Amino acid sequence: MDRAPAQIFEALGDPVRRFILELVATEEQPAGAVVAAVRQHMRISQPGVSQHLKVLRDAGLVLVRAEGTRRWYALDPAGVDAARAWLTELADPLHRFAQPLDALATEIARGKRARRSAGSDRTGEEDSGRSARHA
Numbered sequence: 001m002d003r004a005p006a007q008i009f010e011a012l013g014d015p016v017r018r019f020i021l022e023l024v025a026t027e028e029q030p031a032g033a034v035v036a037a038v039r040q041h042m043r044i045s046q047p048g049v050s051q052h053l054k055v056l057r058d059a060g061l062v063l064v065r066a067e068g069t070r071r072w073y074a075l076d077p078a079g080v081d082a083a084r085a086w087l088t089e090l091a092d093p094l095h096r097f098a099q100p101l102d103a104l105a106t107e108i109a110r111g112k113r114a115r116r117s118a119g120s121d122r123t124g125e126e127d128s129g130r131s132a133r134h135a
Helices: 005-013 015-027 033-039 046-058 077-091 095-134
Strands: 062-067 070-075
Touching: 005 015, 005 046, 005 062, 005 077, 015 046, 015 062, 015 070, 033 046, 033 070, 046 062, 070 077
Parallel strands: none
Antiparallel strands: 062 070
């Protein structure tokens, strides 16, 4: 699923949804435990919490797993990665060039070492040739 940054950040804009994410970030939680925890901190109905869970699911920030009649919720790392990638692009638009430039620098250094090594081999051959002639 391609996660749209706008949908992710709209979902993160609500304090109830951010609280839910904090709950499920530590470990997978049954829906009932999520509802109970949210209701301890905020005045909200069970259907209201369910609606927030749906928004988070649709944004790709939580995963849901069915086990019989129970639903278990967990943080979706792919959604968090999508948000992180968007923020990285925003903060450092040239970051995508860093790895290819690092690879280029490695290849340049490798080429320089190879040329130095080849040059010292030739110099050694020339020196030994001179020594043999002068002896």
